[in-house]
Amino acid sequence: MNKKINHSSSSWPRRRRRTLPSPLSLSQSVFLPRALRPSPPLFIPASAPAAPPPSRRIASTTPPHRIFGTDQMAAAYFTAAKCLPPVAARSAAADRLPAPSALSVRPLHRRPARRLGSVLAVSSDVLKAAPAAAAYPAVTREEALELYEDMILGRNFEDMCAQMYYRGKMFGFVHLYNGQEAVSTGFIKQLNQPDCVVSTYRDHVHALSKGVPAREVMAELFGKATGCCRGQGGSMHMFSEPHNLLGGFAFIGEGIPVATGAAFAAKYRHEVLKQSSPGGLDVTLAFFGDGTCNNGQFFECLNMAQLWKLPIIFVVENNLWAIGMSHLRSTSDPEIWKKGPAFGMPGVHVDGMDVLKVREVAKEAIDRARRGEGPTLVECETYRFRGHSLADPDELRRPDEKSHYAARDPITSLKKYIIEQNLASEAELKSIEKKIDDVVEEAVEFADASPLPPRSQLLENVFADPKGFGIGPDGKYRCEDPKFTQGTAQV
Template sequence: MDKRKRKVILPTTSIINEDKSTLLMLYEDMLLGRYFEDMCAQMYYRGKMFGFVHLYNGQEAVSTGVIKALMTQDYVCSTYRDHVHALSKGVPPNLVMAELFGKETGCSRGRGGSMHIFSAAHNFLGGFAFIGEGIPVAIGSAFQSVYSKQLLKKDGLLSVTVCFFGDGTTNNGQFFECLNMAVLWKLPVIFVVENNQWAIGMAHHRSTSSPEIYKKAQAFGLPGVEVDGMDVLSVRSVTIEAIKRARQGQGPTLIEALTYRFRGHSLADPDELRSRQEKNAWLARDPIQKLRKYIFNNSFASKYELDNIDLKVKQIIDDSVNFALSSPEPRIEDLKLYLFAEDN
């Protein structure tokens, strides 16, 4: 095997100078994602969650950097690794945790579980169990935004749709078909490839003839941007530019965020395929620690302030578990509810 193909060089991006409140908001959101997923692991191994649970540890800079740059009116399509995307979009931790517990109070009424987090109230269009499923949905979401503006003459700004997917998905047909449609119709959609280097147990460089995914945008005539997915400020910077293009009617952007998951593919994965050397190299790039260091070293906040945010987030997570534990199970007689629109 060619060892050179395993070396990932993270690009440098010019970042926007953010104020203290924004930096602390980003830090808190990333912590929320990390601590939520850590708690999910605990609850899964205690038998409180069932099925496949895919955690997001390590990739928080992508979710926070992208979604926290959006407006409330904007939409997000996720993958089966969807918990943290939902949290960043504003879905309350209580509702996400209850959904993972299969409780009636969950955001999908306990019917969706880990891979099908959904919240119409937050324009979170769902997690999808099969790779690539969310991309056509995102195209539809972006199309309705243009249709409402151009044909129905609705006031206001164009709503932007962000679609997340992994590196493995970019070898599937939906990816190429939807890039073509998005450019053809100048849809306000941002395609975000979370390239965590592994498609389950397949190393990225072994599964594609063109490992630099962002360059595939050239074939369809849209901008392709590569960014350090372990740096929330870099991700936020390229996202703000992509949102600006989309909202002004200039069409889609493809962002490839180079990142890494700190856990196995799912909680059922013993994670034996990746080398310890590789994992340690990426752990040293922890995006949360990087932002914390940036905030502290540039005197935006003291250690005391940052530690208080940690305590605040941990309490939120504890509260979400207590909420889920105390919530009722769905009733057997309601088994066929929510199958049709009139049930809602």
């Protein structure tokens, strides 16, 4: 006869209930399962003072720009990464990192050799082992003026684009870069000529920083034959083979696989074909926004880049908004830089409104890639001063949020630093601004006077066989045949 089992018996093994400390702060909850962690608020109360979104701050005791600092700091960082667990302070409301005792050594059960460098929150032990960082990285007079000139060029060029768009000189969607200049300048100005850049639909300033002449970029925006794509690319598809600008991409995430392929080609040339460049591997920068980081191409390419140790830097231009969707409402973990350790690569968060901090992070990441040590994921927290495009009335962002970031204008901050450090006088900076004004004005005049592309250009670079559909037996373009235009031509 079967006996009934008494489940209430004291001899029956019971699962112990987990008791949680109360109240539970976010800094304490970093080691809890995700489902048990308190979530950061999605909205900033209207009564709160103007400040960055709460879940976007790194603990004040660990400034983001010090994660990658001097060579000694980088050495201390990667040394610590060999023994510390791959965790970081969630820091939505925390003002400090977890206590050092919380960062005890834990065994990594899965391929620990591939997890080196995955600690993102630098502990107090690491900070003690590294030399104290200055308020700003050191920069020479020539470097500071180069940064300032490039940022002024980007800002003035985009302001002129807005004027020309509203005058009917440009067509389609035009996405401006105002406010984000520190990211483009800080990264691209650290590259060598053979290095590659892959951009997004917000690509004008990336092209300028890579060395594409302003007149060619403006002519492309005007749809003229003298543009860098002969008028066929437009605002969202800048491309320049001589400058290794591999294009802007209208669809988000589409440029990341192209950049990964370019990095693979660079490594293949270096290691297989023995075509070495000065200083090591050629490096590729892949620019994209926060909205892209929820797309599949992003994760696939992170995996491939780390698997093959490709010389690529994934640069996230996190301007906090994907068109009208707040970044805090569209992703489960708004700290994008923490996605790097999941693939075994370092992830870094940096103030994208400070070109000197961006420049320091860029130098460390680029040097690391050039030495063959693999990719880096860098999240630059920045802000666009205009709407998503010139067709966007920009009514979704709150005025206090906009004013907070406007007060942190990267160009104004750099100008103030240059003057305070006696690197240049205000008169010298004014002369640079005047020179850039002339460059932009000349670009508009050149673009306006340039011819439109001929109709015969319509079918170029479309068909592999030039004697096929595009060109008739007589050697003339079929589109020039009146019957073709009338829709009666035999194809």
